[in-house]
Amino acid sequence: MVARPHGGRLVKQAAEGKKRDRLVEEAAHMPSIDITMEKAVELENIAYGVYSPLEGFLSQEDFEHCLNSMRLTSDIPWTIPVILDISEEESKKFSLSETVALKLDSTYIGLLDVEEIYDYSKSQLAEKVFKTTSHEHPGVQKILKMKEKLVGGKITLLADPPNEFQKYTLRPMEARILFKELGWKTIVAFQTRNAPHIGHEFLQKIAMSLADGVFINPVIGRKKAGDFRDEVILAAYDSLIKHYFPKNSVVLSILRYEMKYAGPREAIHHAIMRKNFGCTHIIVGRDHAGVGSYYKPYEAQEIFQLFPDLGITPLFFREFFYCRKCSGVVNERICPHEESHRVTFSGTRLRDLIMRGETPPPEFMRPEVFESIRSFSNPFIEL
Numbered sequence: 001m002v003a004r005p006h007g008g009r010l011v012k013q014a015a016e017g018k019k020r021d022r023l024v025e026e027a028a029h030m031p032s033i034d035i036t037m038e039k040a041v042e043l044e045n046i047a048y049g050v051y052s053p054l055e056g057f058l059s060q061e062d063f064e065h066c067l068n069s070m071r072l073t074s075d076i077p078w079t080i081p082v083i084l085d086i087s088e089e090e091s092k093k094f095s096l097s098e099t100v101a102l103k104l105d106s107t108y109i110g111l112l113d114v115e116e117i118y119d120y121s122k123s124q125l126a127e128k129v130f131k132t133t134s135h136e137h138p139g140v141q142k143i144l145k146m147k148e149k150l151v152g153g154k155i156t157l158l159a160d161p162p163n164e165f166q167k168y169t170l171r172p173m174e175a176r177i178l179f180k181e182l183g184w185k186t187i188v189a190f191q192t193r194n195a196p197h198i199g200h201e202f203l204q205k206i207a208m209s210l211a212d213g214v215f216i217n218p219v220i221g222r223k224k225a226g227d228f229r230d231e232v233i234l235a236a237y238d239s240l241i242k243h244y245f246p247k248n249s250v251v252l253s254i255l256r257y258e259m260k261y262a263g264p265r266e267a268i269h270h271a272i273m274r275k276n277f278g279c280t281h282i283i284v285g286r287d288h289a290g291v292g293s294y295y296k297p298y299e300a301q302e303i304f305q306l307f308p309d310l311g312i313t314p315l316f317f318r319e320f321f322y323c324r325k326c327s328g329v330v331n332e333r334i335c336p337h338e339e340s341h342r343v344t345f346s347g348t349r350l351r352d353l354i355m356r357g358e359t360p361p362p363e364f365m366r367p368e369v370f371e372s373i374r375s376f377s378n379p380f381i382e383l
Helices: 017-027 037-047 060-069 122-130 138-144 172-182 198-210 230-244 264-276 299-306 347-355 367-374
Strands: 032-034 084-086 099-104 107-113 116-119 149-157 187-192 213-220 250-252 281-284 313-316 320-323 328-331 342-344
Touching (some): 037 107, 122 138, 172 250, 198 281, 264 281
Parallel strands (some): 187 213, 213 250
16 A cells, blocks of 8 residues: 555645635735745645645744654654744734735745744754754755744645646645556655666666556755756656656656755655655665765665654665676675776766766666756756
8 A cells, every 4th residue: 555644644735716716815915924936835845745744834842843853742753844934024024823924926825824933043953954054064054044033833825836847746645646546556766856877777676676666756946056957857857767667667756845955864854755645665875865974875774763653664775886897787785896897876977977078888877868968058057
């Protein structure tokens, strides 16, 4: 059976039809908060159950439990706080128990029932989530730009944020229905923020031999400079699936989400989100959701020992590489040969090859995948 939603119930906080129209009219007469596109996507993820069991932005008690014990006050595992920051000035526009409108540009995109307004420590938030307060960490940089206070309360989504990749979008309930139609009972999630190389394909095909299907779920949204652009990732996966996967063995759908680069904590968060889509397993590789040298290579695998009640099974793999002497994709546990025989699947190397106009060797990337990447004049987020 597909996995049960995290916390036992798939949250639905999106207004529809006449109710939505009425609430939009009412929103025009409420105090309002302007939010960013990234926060609007968080709102969307709450409303459609990606963040089940959350029904809104965290209260102070849940926020502190999340930071200190990596669980909500209900004891349900939760490792990354989902929060809405507001300025001191904004906090004076409304009072507790009041409903405020959330605006994206000129659109009333949601409502927030204000339950709490509370202070927080940016340094504590950074240290707990990222295990560092270094200004070099992209997640810490985001925290330092946050406003002075946090507001907690339940939300209602009034309008979906703009989505240029709608054809690649499945809501958790839609994914569950599709898995049922395909006859899949065991589904392996593959989290990625990169275009696929041979190592990724090898992992996905191992998963296919263990389960009914693979849910390739690339992160679409703000990432760090040097990462692949969203449209490039999707074009590359379209090419890989078309040429190298059996029909009805893979579902490709995006995850609208801003990468945090929180390493082990984010690995658990990624697992929870994919559990809400119905996945029974998730692949966790080397340095999952990592950046720089802030986390140990396999720390994101080790943290799963703390969550025996997570409800989704992690599949752990060592780092893979292509060994010319073995004539195949292997890892250090099964390959005895020296490093001189190995082709490592390095994102940095791939980027350098593409920037120099060179073609990756076939043991590194499928030629059809590379051609889809090369069709873009600049496949990377600007440095």
